[in-house]
Amino acid sequence: MLTIHGVTRSRASRIVWLCHELDLPFRQVPVIQAYRLPWPDAADAPLNTHSPAFLALSPAGAIPVIEDDGLVLSEALACTLYLARKHGGPLAPRDLAEDALMMQWSFRAATAIEPDALTLLFLHGRGQAQPGEDAALVAEAAERLIRPMKVLEDHLATHRNLVGGRFTVADLNVAEILRYAQGYGPLMEQFPAVQAWLADCQARPAFQKMWRERMAEPE
Numbered sequence: 416m417l418t419i420h421g422v423t424r425s426r427a428s429r430i431v432w433l434c435h436e437l438d439l440p441f442r443q444v445p446v447i448q449a450y451r452l453p454w455p456d457a458a459d460a461p462l463n464t465h466s467p468a469f470l471a472l473s474p475a476g477a478i479p480v481i482e483d484d485g486l487v488l489s490e491a492l493a494c495t496l497y498l499a500r501k502h503g504g505p506l507a508p509r510d511l512a513e514d515a516l517m518m519q520w521s522f523r524a525a526t527a528i529e530p531d532a533l534t535l536l537f538l539h540g541r542g543q544a545q546p547g548e549d550a551a552l553v554a555e556a557a558e559r560l561i562r563p564m565k566v567l568e569d570h571l572a573t574h575r576n577l578v579g580g581r582f583t584v585a586d587l588n589v590a591e592i593l594r595y596a597q598g599y600g601p602l603m604e605q606f607p608a609v610q611a612w613l614a615d616c617q618a619r620p621a622f623q624k625m626w627r628e629r630m631a632e633p634e
Contacts, residue, residue: 417441417498420469421478422448423629426491429591430479431628433495433584435621437502445632446478492521492588499584506584516578517585524592527563531556532595539599557602564606567593571608575615582619590616 417434421427422445434441449455449465456465463469464476473480473489480489481498488494496517499507508514534556538549567589570577577585590613596602603610616622 418444418482420444420446420472420480420482422446422632423625424632424634425478426591427479428625428629429491429588430481430494430498432587432591432622432625433498433506435624436506436587436619437498437504439498439502446480448478449476492525495584495588496521505581506587508583509579513579513583517583517588520577520585521588523563523566524589528560528589529592529595531560532592535560535599535602536595553599557596557599560596560602561605564602564609568606568608571612576612582616586612586616590622 417439419427419430419434419441421430421443423431423443425448427443431441431443433439445462446466446469447461447463449463452460452463454460455463460466464473464478470476472482472487475489477489479491479494480487481494482488483498483501488497499517500514508517534552538553538556574580576582577589593609593613594617597613617626
């Protein structure tokens with residue numbers, strides 16, 4: 416059985432969502448991020464990314480990691496792309512061209528959107544205003560996101576999904592990255608097609624199931 420190492424309040428959410436889309440059974444080992452613990456190296460600390468048992472599996476000390484038929488794989492986007500290809504169906508690429516496009520959208524989101532989207536998540540949070548230096552960092556991050564977001568907007572203004580006219584692993588990967596910026600209205604309101612597409616992605620039963628599980632975990 417597929418094993419996912421990592422709590423759902425992490426990038427493991429992408430893999431959990433995909434598994435629910437595929438009705439793929441899995442076992443989840445709730446490895447927590449060390450930075451969320453006051454004393455991650457204490458003898459009685461919960462299993463975390465500093466724990467020797469986890470570092471033996473993942474020397475990089477980062478979640479998520481999957482184990483599948485002898486394969487140990489890290490990096491959430493690599494995991495979702497691998498599982499989609501392995502198990503097939505509408506989320507998977509139908510040919511090499513679709514495979515390339517799914518990688519293109521996933522990697523573009525990871526490199527051009529995710530770093531600044533995380534700044535918005537961590538500094539702006541659930542919509543609260545931040546004073547001083549943090550406010551400047553939020554504004555700068557939002558400004559840098561306009562260009563890659565416009566690429567998405569122009570595509571989604573004429574396409575329902577990113578690849579192949581259907582929901583695929585590319586939509587899942589990009590939607591989970593964009594979720595980090597979703598709470599920052601001054602940015603998102605500029606891109607109505609992106610907002611509509613993201614709402615459709617998050618209305619899917621598999622996303623809703625993942626989200627309930629995520630919310631059930633401790634903050």
